[in-house]
């Protein structure tokens with residue numbers, strides 16, 4: 089419980105838990121039914137259908153869900169998945185959160201609601217303010233809101249006392265203006281949701297292959313011999329990836345899945361738009377499933393590489409790509425000397441796998457060299473997360489599997505424009521060359537000192553070093569670790585501001601004064617100066633393309649994100665600014681012209697973004713050019729995780745349900761895993777439950793203890809599940825309270841959401 093009785097954590101869940109057998113086939117008719125139920129229920133048949141027909145189309149809007157790429161050339165009529173449909177339903181809902189709603193419910197009352205109930209309350213229609221000491225939000229004019237922001241920002245002792253967070257929904261245009269304003273204001277405090285997801289990928293890939301993004305295109309999947317999917321659940325989090333995997337299999341690719349949970353989407357798939365699939369049997373997706381223990385990926389990768397060396401020794405020149413290693417890489421000798429120190433059997437026992445299963449995968453890899461490795465949070469949210477990524481690269485380098493068609497790295501990004509926001513300069517570290525470009529284009533001196541990332545922003549707010557928190561989208565309190573500590577941090581602030589489409593828990597865990605600024609959604613028409621505008625985004629494979637909504641906005645009082653930034657900038661900086669903010673907002677082409685001048689790879693931006701499907705940004709690793717310090721791809725030496733579990737301790741990973749996207753809870757069903765209605769569950773190995781005397785549906789408290797601080801998550805129902813021993817899984821945000829803010833990945837500061845040591849109390 090936080091200050092003033094506000095609940096920062098989702099409340100205890102009294103819904104009756106229903107359990108069914110996990111499903112073995114994803115997609116199919118249930119996916120269609122679920123999509124239509126969500127869209128037609130929230131939006132209506134006519135409006136819902138109109139919206140879906142524009143989703144991910146060349147002349148339509150980008151899916152507000154994940155960042156999975158669309159086909160370059162041909163788009164089908166229904167170019168979306170179940171979760172894309174749910175994301176559209178959520179945004180295009182007819183339900184409204186207006187002045188009457190806030191008059192009826194106090195902030196404290198709303199905080200007692202579940203995240204599902206809060207989300208279902210509807211779209212925010214007007215700017216709202218929560219004045220100091222008040223219990224209810226009330227309307228405020230846009231002018232009043234911007235004056236308040238300007239006064240509070242200008243009253244700070246230093247620009248570094250303000251934090252400007254960004255979620256991955258923000259368009260390129262809004263993100264570019266936002267970072268420009270923040271840097272003109274005088275700080276690099278630009279934490280973003282990447283800090284909590286793929287920061288480890290960026291850190292590991294930049295060092296080893298010279299670019300912090302993936303190297304593959306969608307078409308590479310159809311040329312690959314082997315696709316490895318590690319620590320990722322595409323059936324729920326990037327569902328159209330299953331379509332690509334199905335097509336890749338038809339082209340002859342083998343799929344290797346490495347994950348602690350057997351996720352349905354990777355077992356079998358029926359493409360909902362393929363009559364053949366719908367009438368026939370499902371496509372088996374995974375050829376080799378390695379059900380690895382949580383965070384044993386480095387041990388597994390080392391074991392595989394040792395096996396590759398054994399085969400290479402028997403048949404020299406047939407397994408490893410010696411030419412590639414000699415000509416394109418650096419650091420090989422150190423890497424090899426380190427690998428030689430490991431004992432194969434010890435590594436195998438750490439993975440929890442049978443040797444034969446690993447050997448099958450090593451045999452497969454030995455004879456192939458077009459290998460793609462995909463991954464997500466299962467690799468990036470550990471203390472050793474950057475080592476995980478670097479070890480993936482080591483494997484690819486041994487095989488020469490990067491910089492050629494059908495091979496390479498694929499960190500699959502979550503939120504739809506999370507990659508584009510980084511390209512636009514949303515980062516707490518200002519790259520010197522980008523700073524120089526900003527200086528030359530806009531005639532000001534950007535701050536050089538690093539700003540706060542997410543964990544340091546939380547700490548700064550908690551310690552009173554930061555007093556204003558501004559969020560461009562997102563749901564900070566539910567996305568971040570250490571819920572109670574983070575709530576104290578936010579409630580310490582003099583002002584919290586959220587630019588949002590829908591109500592979420594972060595609006596309720598507020599500063600002394602709080603503002604909600606309602607913005608246009610992806611599905612909605614954006615008219616500025618009498619002209620319809622469009623924005624642009626970048627997907628996981630580095631394609632930049634346009635996005636244009638077609639729906640009438642739910643309220644006449646919504647502003648676009650670029651306009652909100654411009655007004656904030658004018659009211660804060662006044663004549664100090666060297667930017668013509670009004671001109672930028674009147675015509676987004678002007679923003680894109682500025683992006684072209686300052687961000688690399690955007691030549692002819694306004695022309696190329698209007699081409700169907702957009703354009704690819706340059707990617708050296710894709711071409712085999714590695715812009716690292718050595719000008720080569722770097723082998724690295726990586727450590728195994730450095731903890732041991734004592735009896736009664738478990739390694740906990742947080743996961744999403746199938747009715748969830750990031751912090752948005754679309755429904756109460758985790759259909760594929762067979763878990764319904766109650767989200768406060770802990771998935772456990774049946775043998776572990778027996779040893780601990782825990783029965784199915786028993787209520788347990790989860791406890792983590794780091795540096796002498798105990799954190800407790802109460803009232804979780806035990807669910808027997810197919811998960812390795814001493815590993816447990818829980819949904820977030822319910823279990824975020826257990827993740828210490830000060831435990832994060834070396835080099836990337838990403839919180840350890842996938843490997844928290846916990847004990848259970850019955």
Ligand code: SF4
Pocket residue numbers: 144151152153154155156167168169170171172173325326327328329
């Ligand atoms: S795969 Fe991702 S981007 Fe594509 S429709 Fe589904 S949620 Fe949207």
